[in-house]
Amino acid sequence: MPNVYLIGAGPGDPGLLTVKAKAILETCDVLVYDYLANKAFLDYCRPGAEIIYVGKKGGDHTLPQGEINKLLVAKAKEGKVVARLKGGDPYVFGRGAEEAEELLEDGLTFEVIPGVTSAVAAPAYAGIPITHRKYASSVSFITGHEDPTKDESAHNWDALAKAASTLVFFMGVKNLEDISRRLIEGGRSPETPAALVRWGTTCRHRSMVSTLKDIPREAREKGFKAPSLLVVGEVVQLHDKLNWFEQRPLLGKGVVVTRSREQASDLTRVLSDMGACTWEFPTIEVAPLADTTPVREAVGNLACFDWLVFTSVNGVKYFWHEMQAMGKDARALGGLMVAAIGPATAQALAERGIRADFVPEKYVAESVVEGLLALQIGGKRVLIPRALKAREVLPDELCRAGAQVEVLPVYETKLASHDPDEIVASIEEGEIHYLTFTSSSTVENFFQMIPADRLAPLRERIKIACIGPITAATLAKYGFTPDIQPESYTIPALAQAVAESAKES
Missing domain, CATH: 3.30.950.10 (Tetrapyrrole methylase, C-terminal domain)
Known part of the structure; x- marks a missing residue:
C-alpha cells in the first residue's frame, strides 16, 4: 500500500471528484489539502482523521512548497496513510511531481490519482x-x-x-x-x-x-x-x-439551509443542482432518546392499535431502529393502517416495505386530521411516533374526533451548536441572498442562535423562504414575514420557489 496518495480534487464541482479519490479520502489517516480543493470533500474523511490545510491564496502561503514536502514525508514516516488533495490534477501545474520526487528520495512510495483539470x-x-x-x-x-x-x-x-x-x-x-x-x-x-x-x-x-x-x-x-x-x-x-x-437559476446565489445536518442533504442537493452556493447552518440536532423502553413496549403491543401515523422521516427512522433491535420487520405492522405526513415520509416507509394507506394533499396537521376523519378514524386506536417536543394539533384534533390517541416520542431535537458569526458576516458581505426554514423548530432555534434584533438590520439584504403557513406563523412571532412560500409544502417545492424568486429579481 502506498504511503502517500497524490490526489486530484478536480476543478471544484464535488461531482467531478473521481470514485477512486473518494475511496482514499474515506480511509486515509491524514489529509493534506489545498485552497482550491472543495471543502465539501473533507466530509468524506473518517472520524479521527487528521486534516491539515496548506493552501496558497493570492501569494499568502500557509506553508511554502518545501515545507509541504517535508510534512508529507514526516506523516508518511509515522506509518500513516496520507492523502494529498490538490485542486485540479496533481501533474497539471500542481507541483505534484515535485512532491513525488521528495517522497522517493526519502524511500517512501506514492500513487497518483489523476483529477479533472480545470483547463x-x-x-x-x-x-x-x-x-x-x-x-x-x-x-x-x-x-x-x-x-x-x-x-x-x-x-x-x-x-x-x-x-x-x-x-x-x-x-x-x-x-x-x-x-x-x-x-x-x-x-x-x-x-x-x-x-x-x-x-x-x-x-x-x-x-x-x-x-x-x-x-x-x-x-x-x-x-x-x-x-x-x-x-x-x-x-x-x-x-x-x-x-x-x-x-442555472440560482447560480451565484447564497442560500442558507437550516435543517438538521442529517436532513440537510436533500435540500442542499436540490439547491446545488440549481447552481446555488449552499450554506449549511443546522439549527437542530436530531438524537435518539436516552430511554427507549416506552418505544419497545409500544412495538411489542402494536396489535392494540388500528392506525400508525408517522409525521416525519425521523419518526420512521427511529421507530424502525427499535423494531429492528427487537428482531422485527415490516411484518410487525400487519393489520395496521399507516399514514404518512408528506411524500418524504411516505418514501421512507416505502424503503422499508410499507406503502402508506394515507398521504394528505397538504402536509400540515390540520389537513391530516380532515383526511383521516374521512377514513373513519373516529373511535379508532392511533399511535403517533414523533419527536419528544412537537405541535399538539394532530393528537388533540384526533382525540376531539373520538380517536384514542397515544403519542410516542421516538427521538428528540436539540439546539445545534454552530458559530453564527460566519452567517451574519456573509450576509453583510452580500454572499448570502436567501434564508430557508423548513419547520417551526428551525425558526425558533435559528433565532436562539442569531437574535431577531441582529438579523433585522440585514433584512433588506436577504429574502426569507418558509416551507408552509405554520412555519411562517412561527417566523411572524419574531417580527418577520416570509418573501417566499410554496403552494406545496415540500422540499422540492421550496427549492423551486426560491429559484422562481431568483428569476424575478
Missing part, C-alpha cells in the same frame, strides 16, 4: 470546447504566472501566437495585459476571441467573452480576479451557444 472542465461549463473540428485541432496549456519583468520568458510567444491551437492560460489574470501584448506582438490577431472563466464549475462560476486586445480592460471593468482561466482561440465563439451551466 478542460471550466471552459466546458462555460460553453467553450477547447477543441472543435471546425476551429481547433490542438490545445496548449500554459502557465500565466510568469514574472513579466524577467529578462527571458519560458514561453515561445511567437510559436504560441502563430499556432492554430486553443491556448489555455492558468493563473493568468495578474499578467493579462502582458499575455495579450506578447501574443499580439507575436502575430496573433487582436480580434481573436478570448474568454475568462472564474471559479469554473463551482457555484461562484462566472465567465466573460471579449477579444485578445480588449480583454485586459474589460476584465478590470468587470472585476475578474484570480482564480480565473484565460482561453484564447476561435472556439470561444461557441460560448453563447453552448453555455449550459450559466443557465
Whole structure:
C-alpha cells in the first residue's frame, strides 16, 4: 500500500471528484489539502482523521512548497496513510511531481490519482470546447504566472501566437495585459476571441467573452480576479451557444439551509443542482432518546392499535431502529393502517416495505386530521411516533374526533451548536441572498442562535423562504414575514420557489 496518495480534487464541482479519490479520502489517516480543493470533500474523511490545510491564496502561503514536502514525508514516516488533495490534477501545474520526487528520495512510495483539470472542465461549463473540428485541432496549456519583468520568458510567444491551437492560460489574470501584448506582438490577431472563466464549475462560476486586445480592460471593468482561466482561440465563439451551466437559476446565489445536518442533504442537493452556493447552518440536532423502553413496549403491543401515523422521516427512522433491535420487520405492522405526513415520509416507509394507506394533499396537521376523519378514524386506536417536543394539533384534533390517541416520542431535537458569526458576516458581505426554514423548530432555534434584533438590520439584504403557513406563523412571532412560500409544502417545492424568486429579481 502506498504511503502517500497524490490526489486530484478536480476543478471544484464535488461531482467531478473521481470514485477512486473518494475511496482514499474515506480511509486515509491524514489529509493534506489545498485552497482550491472543495471543502465539501473533507466530509468524506473518517472520524479521527487528521486534516491539515496548506493552501496558497493570492501569494499568502500557509506553508511554502518545501515545507509541504517535508510534512508529507514526516506523516508518511509515522506509518500513516496520507492523502494529498490538490485542486485540479496533481501533474497539471500542481507541483505534484515535485512532491513525488521528495517522497522517493526519502524511500517512501506514492500513487497518483489523476483529477479533472480545470483547463478542460471550466471552459466546458462555460460553453467553450477547447477543441472543435471546425476551429481547433490542438490545445496548449500554459502557465500565466510568469514574472513579466524577467529578462527571458519560458514561453515561445511567437510559436504560441502563430499556432492554430486553443491556448489555455492558468493563473493568468495578474499578467493579462502582458499575455495579450506578447501574443499580439507575436502575430496573433487582436480580434481573436478570448474568454475568462472564474471559479469554473463551482457555484461562484462566472465567465466573460471579449477579444485578445480588449480583454485586459474589460476584465478590470468587470472585476475578474484570480482564480480565473484565460482561453484564447476561435472556439470561444461557441460560448453563447453552448453555455449550459450559466443557465442555472440560482447560480451565484447564497442560500442558507437550516435543517438538521442529517436532513440537510436533500435540500442542499436540490439547491446545488440549481447552481446555488449552499450554506449549511443546522439549527437542530436530531438524537435518539436516552430511554427507549416506552418505544419497545409500544412495538411489542402494536396489535392494540388500528392506525400508525408517522409525521416525519425521523419518526420512521427511529421507530424502525427499535423494531429492528427487537428482531422485527415490516411484518410487525400487519393489520395496521399507516399514514404518512408528506411524500418524504411516505418514501421512507416505502424503503422499508410499507406503502402508506394515507398521504394528505397538504402536509400540515390540520389537513391530516380532515383526511383521516374521512377514513373513519373516529373511535379508532392511533399511535403517533414523533419527536419528544412537537405541535399538539394532530393528537388533540384526533382525540376531539373520538380517536384514542397515544403519542410516542421516538427521538428528540436539540439546539445545534454552530458559530453564527460566519452567517451574519456573509450576509453583510452580500454572499448570502436567501434564508430557508423548513419547520417551526428551525425558526425558533435559528433565532436562539442569531437574535431577531441582529438579523433585522440585514433584512433588506436577504429574502426569507418558509416551507408552509405554520412555519411562517412561527417566523411572524419574531417580527418577520416570509418573501417566499410554496403552494406545496415540500422540499422540492421550496427549492423551486426560491429559484422562481431568483428569476424575478
